[in-house]
Amino acid sequence: MTRILQSLAEISASYDALFCDLWGCLHNGKQPYPAAVAALQAFRAQGGKVCLMTNAPRPKQYVVAQLDRMGVPRDAWDLVVSSGDAAQDAMFEGAVGRKLWHIGQAKDDGFFTDITQAHVGSPAIMRVPLAEAEGIVASGPFDEETETPEDYRDRFQDAIDRGLVMLCANPDLVVDMGETRIYCAGALAEFYESMGGKALYYGKPHAPIYDRARQLMGLGPDARCLAVGDGIDTDILGAMQQGINSIFVTGGLAADAFGSDVENPDADKLRDWLGARDRTPAYAIGRLR
The missing domain is CATH 3.40.50.1000 (HAD superfamily/HAD-like)
Structure with a gap:
């Protein structure tokens, strides 16, 4: 109990x-x-x-910076581990290909650009339009304040028809931003799977x-x-x-x-x-x- x-x-x-x-x-x-x-x-x-x-779908240093901005004192924690860290490792290891369609916002760009020492020598990852993509990385909706997973149905159907796999950088379905509830990448991945697609997850x-x-x-x-x-x-x-x-x-x-x-x-x-x-x-x- x-x-x-x-x-x-x-x-x-x-x-x-x-x-x-x-x-x-x-x-x-x-x-x-x-x-x-x-x-x-x-x-x-x-x-x-x-x-x-x-x-969070970002490497840990971006999470730490956000905590600092909010005023969370450093003596409240020893380290930060993010879904973005684990998912980024998988991406650079080629889990969903090298030419990727990114669903997300500019605040998540560090997922692609801030390369850890372990992956400095890895083949390049390129963000491309959906029509050219070998796989998908979802870090969240393009517009988290207004969009729902249903807004992606047509694009997801095209991706599923082509056999693209989605790497979900944040398995959360929703979070509350103050008083506002917003969809996360997990909701997009869940919807993608409900349509018949395949998604990979690396966070909780x-x-x-x-x-x-x-x-x-x-x-x-x-x-x-x-x-x-x-x-x-x-x-x-x-x-x-x-x-x-x-x-x-x-x-x-x-x-x-x-x-x-x-x-x-x-x-x-x-x-x-x-x-x-x-x-x-x-x-x-x-x-x-």
Whole structure:
């Protein structure tokens, strides 16, 4: 049975490392949650390691720059691992070809241009129109404020007819930018697959991003890890598949399902909601604090 927490401190001594989601847990896309920042600082102060694990489709340095702009202090985390890192590795290894149609915005250009030392000698990646493409990279809609996956139906059908595979740089379906909910690359990839196409994923809940985090953190096989997130099919499912405990942040994407008090989820509603989705986080909390 999922235990509802009032604070991370209730259980923090039982864990060595924390895999913490960003959007909906540490910040809302515009500003950090002070209580969440304090909780991570306290976890590190007692000797724990914090990995900010995000499905952002950009290499980690761009995520760090965004956190700095928002005012998230550096002493709240040890490292950042992004879906963009893992997906970028796959792209330069040729997972979907070398001539690629990119669905996304200019803010994601670093995915293609900021080449890590490991891939400096790799054959060039070229962004081309759909008609010339060997594969697709999706980092998000062209216009995330107005577009839906349905807007891509005709172009996706053409790509599917030609057998193009999509590399999804962000498996999230939606995120909340302040008070506005926007579609992510995961929604495009899900729609592509529903039409008969094939998509590849490298962020949560898939194993590559967890493997990368453990390696960079120097965690041994006996490390006691805990995942924190508001994505039931990314953060929580990923933790279940990795065999690690998780805290489901109910005040994030699914906040409306657990009663009127976002800080204190209704226990009965939470039990029924999780049961309907066959998800079993060890813990739940209204907001990370």
